Amino acid sequence: MFCKCTENNTPQTNNLSTGLKQVGDKPFVGETPQNALNSWLTPNPLFYVRSHFEYPDVSDSDRINWSIYIDGGDGEVKKITMKELMRMPKRTMAVTMECAGNNRSDLQPKVSGNQFDSGAVSNAIWTGVSLSHVLDQVNISSDSVEILFEGADRGVPEQGYGESSYLRSLSLDIANDPDTILAYEMNGEPLPIEHGFPLRLVVPGWYGMASVKWVKSITAIKEPFHGYFQGKKYVVRYENGKEHPLTEMQIKSFVTSHQHGESISNGPISLSGLAWAGRARVKSVEVSVDGGKTWDNATLNGPSDTYSWQKWSLEWVPANIGHHTLIAKAIDFNGNKQPIESVWNELGYALNGLKPVCINIV
Amino acid sequence: MFCKCTENNTPQTNNLSTGLKQVGDKPFVGETPQNALNSWLTPNPLFYVRSHFEYPDVSDSDRINWSIYIDGGDGEVKKITMKELMRMPKRTMAVTMECAGNNRSDLQPKVSGNQFDSGAVSNAIWTGVSLSHVLDQVNISSDSVEILFEGADRGVPEQGYGESSYLRSLSLDIANDPDTILAYEMNGEPLPIEHGFPLRLVVPGWYGMASVKWVKSITAIKEPFHGYFQGKKYVVRYENGKEHPLTEMQIKSFVTSHQHGESISNGPISLSGLAWAGRARVKSVEVSVDGGKTWDNATLNGPSDTYSWQKWSLEWVPANIGHHTLIAKAIDFNGNKQPIESVWNELGYALNGLKPVCINIV
Numbered sequence: 001m002f003c004k005c006t007e008n009n010t011p012q013t014n015n016l017s018t019g020l021k022q023v024g025d026k027p028f029v030g031e032t033p034q035n036a037l038n039s040w041l042t043p044n045p046l047f048y049v050r051s052h053f054e055y056p057d058v059s060d061s062d063r064i065n066w067s068i069y070i071d072g073g074d075g076e077v078k079k080i081t082m083k084e085l086m087r088m089p090k091r092t093m094a095v096t097m098e099c100a101g102n103n104r105s106d107l108q109p110k111v112s113g114n115q116f117d118s119g120a121v122s123n124a125i126w127t128g129v130s131l132s133h134v135l136d137q138v139n140i141s142s143d144s145v146e147i148l149f150e151g152a153d154r155g156v157p158e159q160g161y162g163e164s165s166y167l168r169s170l171s172l173d174i175a176n177d178p179d180t181i182l183a184y185e186m187n188g189e190p191l192p193i194e195h196g197f198p199l200r201l202v203v204p205g206w207y208g209m210a211s212v213k214w215v216k217s218i219t220a221i222k223e224p225f226h227g228y229f230q231g232k233k234y235v236v237r238y239e240n241g242k243e244h245p246l247t248e249m250q251i252k253s254f255v256t257s258h259q260h261g262e263s264i265s266n267g268p269i270s271l272s273g274l275a276w277a278g279r280a281r282v283k284s285v286e287v288s289v290d291g292g293k294t295w296d297n298a299t300l301n302g303p304s305d306t307y308s309w310q311k312w313s314l315e316w317v318p319a320n321i322g323h324h325t326l327i328a329k330a331i332d333f334n335g336n337k338q339p340i341e342s343v344w345n346e347l348g349y350a351l352n353g354l355k356p357v358c359i360n361i362v
Numbered sequence: 363m364f365c366k367c368t369e370n371n372t373p374q375t376n377n378l379s380t381g382l383k384q385v386g387d388k389p390f391v392g393e394t395p396q397n398a399l400n401s402w403l404t405p406n407p408l409f410y411v412r413s414h415f416e417y418p419d420v421s422d423s424d425r426i427n428w429s430i431y432i433d434g435g436d437g438e439v440k441k442i443t444m445k446e447l448m449r450m451p452k453r454t455m456a457v458t459m460e461c462a463g464n465n466r467s468d469l470q471p472k473v474s475g476n477q478f479d480s481g482a483v484s485n486a487i488w489t490g491v492s493l494s495h496v497l498d499q500v501n502i503s504s505d506s507v508e509i510l511f512e513g514a515d516r517g518v519p520e521q522g523y524g525e526s527s528y529l530r531s532l533s534l535d536i537a538n539d540p541d542t543i544l545a546y547e548m549n550g551e552p553l554p555i556e557h558g559f560p561l562r563l564v565v566p567g568w569y570g571m572a573s574v575k576w577v578k579s580i581t582a583i584k585e586p587f588h589g590y591f592q593g594k595k596y597v598v599r600y601e602n603g604k605e606h607p608l609t610e611m612q613i614k615s616f617v618t619s620h621q622h623g624e625s626i627s628n629g630p631i632s633l634s635g636l637a638w639a640g641r642a643r644v645k646s647v648e649v650s651v652d653g654g655k656t657w658d659n660a661t662l663n664g665p666s667d668t669y670s671w672q673k674w675s676l677e678w679v680p681a682n683i684g685h686h687t688l689i690a691k692a693i694d695f696n697g698n699k700q701p702i703e704s705v706w707n708e709l710g711y712a713l714n715g716l717k718p719v720c721i722n723i724v
Contacts, residue, residue: 036550038452038489039454039487039489039547039550040454040487040489040550041403041487041549041550042550043549043550043551046550087631087632088632089632089634089675089677090400090632090634090673090675091663091664092401092402092663092664092665092673093664093665094665125401125402125403125665127400127401127402185401187403187405187549188398188401188402188403188404188405188408189405269449270449270450270451270452272451272452301453301454302452302453302454302455303454303455303456303487303665303667303670305665308665311452311454313451313452315451
């Protein structure tokens with residue numbers, strides 16, 4: 001757990017004005033800049049972006065003209081317009097969304113995929129309609145086992161595969177949870193195109209891949225879905241050959257107030273950061289300033305909502321100058337603890353090990 | 363409480379893209395458009411704006427170069443830079459702010475002042491440092507009675523008065539409340555100029571006039587302050603000659619899902635709106651669809667925070683077509699109830715009477 005700051009480690013420059021840290025292109029992939037991670041709320045332009053294909057062709061008029069097709073599985077298909085969806089009871093929630101590949105760049109040995117640092121996670125206020133309310137508009141076949149969502153984005157996901165839409169399914173119980181919503185607003189504004197305008201699924205507490213963007217059709221299906229983005233990608237494959245599909249975000253916390261390699265004048269220092277735990281609530285965050293030898297309880301502060309991350313802070317007066325390794329560690333109300341090390345897996349998912357930040361007190 | 367929709371009452375057009383509804387100019391005054399009031403969070407460009415003078419001359423570099431002067435009242439003056447303030451422990455809160463003159467246009471007989479409809483109220487996530495933490499940096503004179511705040515904006519407030527800054531004071535207990543903050547971020551972004559960039563006071567639960575923008579100096583004073591914006595304006599003067607200065611926002615609620623004069627096709631209708639109660643929490647909201655004859659309990663939903671408004675909703679299936687008058691009524695945990703009628707006062711402040719919305723079911 002010991003780390004030594006490299007002296008020439010220049011702190012990341014403030015890119016609040018220039019937007020996201022680009023991680024990939026075609027399609028664009030970007031993570032939230034470190035400075036914006038100091039905020040409980042992520043402004044729309046700084047919310048991390050991960051898409052699998054280029055954005056579909058939608059226009060401003062789709063804000064009310066877009067329609068989705070609900071197929072109950074017994075031959076009945078119902079068309080519902082955005083206008084109708086927006087008349088249904090509204091549900092508003094703060095939901096933190098993390099890309100399953102967040103922190104992939106920390107993994108050793110390296111794996112392929114977008115090399116995210118810690119910024120593929122963001123928090124927004126989402127408004128939409130409960131999916132269950134929409135499913136109630138049709139008869140769902142009694143032998144259905146899952147609900148399948150199709151985005152309007154299409155492409156070839158990988159060489160050797162045919163062109164397809166982005167497709168993901170949910171079990172009936174998650175689909176019918178009143179907190180699973182079809183969202184059309186983000187932070188009080190219509191969804192930006194990169195976040196699924198005009199309509200996206202938001203599955204609170206789950207990694208981002210579940211929250212299908214540009215939702216076009218919803219179908220009750222009679223066999224579990226194992227398409228590309230559910231059977232091949234977004235599966236955690238361990239070295240021992242075991243594997244499981246990704247669902248809930250794993251418990252995680254990190255320091256956001258300071259950057260690795262930063263030099264700080266001695267004096268009282270305000271440490272802060274973020275913690276989240278999927279669909280559970282964060283119970284406590286412990287912070288070490290000596291690389292994990294001793295731990296103090298941080299104060300949980302800032303607004304909180306069932307599915308939002310939690311800000312934490314701790315005041316610290318360094319006893320001496322020199323290198324100090326800061327680490328945060330979260331515990332949730334279900335008794336889950338953040339592990340010391342992330343577990344290596346083939347595609348680099350669900351990496352929630354402790355994230356040391358080495359700073360130099362001068 | 364009965365109202366009849368005028369048939370040619372055209373619903374307000376969606377001006378989400380063009381911004382605020384202008385109410386005054388020189389300086390600009392604007393209220394949040396009705397559509398944005400459907401959202402729990404108000405995006406920065408749609409947050410209502412009320413200033414007393416033109417914006418002061420600040421530049422982007424003031425984000426870190428701005429400094430404030432703290433005068434403890436015993437001759438000691440300390441200069442603190444934004445850079446230093448941003449290193450202090452951060453506090454983040456959702457705070458709803460309402461202009462004291464909100465709904466002034468409803469008052470009969472008419473009074474002078476900005477003729478606000480219902481949109482001089484907005485909700486944002488504010489981040490800053492507790493004022494108490496900043497006051498701790500100097501010795502506050504033991505015979506101080508209030509803390510005075512001076513904004514960098516200056517002008518002639520009214521003919522016959524000299525040029526002055528915007529000045530307001532707070533009692534020592536409110537100034538030292540950990541939730542009274544000097545804020546530098548709004549919804550995760552640096553404060554926009556119109557909201558006090560680079561630094562403003564945020565006094566949660568109080569009408570907006572208390573949250574001094576562009577804060578330049580903070581002074582402990584030995585006599586209560588009675589300057590223009592505290593002794594002359596922002597005072598509730600009743601017809602019977604009694605008066606009191608404005609402090610906390612009064613309990614209030616209103617319907618946001620529908621506009622006065624709107625026609626709606628018969629069928630299930632989702633009613634929703636907002637409610638807030640100063641520094642208290644909203645306990646319940648009752649809704650009438652028949653002009654106040656009968657009342658139903660609405661569901662409180664959406665995110666909430668100590669000082670934020672609360673969304674409410676109620677599903678309604680109209681029993682017949684024709685005119686219906688919708689009214690919301692809030693009750694807080696201190697037992698305060700929203701009054702039926704606002705109390706007329708000379709300057710048109712703190713108007714929290716019930717706000718009927720007449721719609722036509724066709």
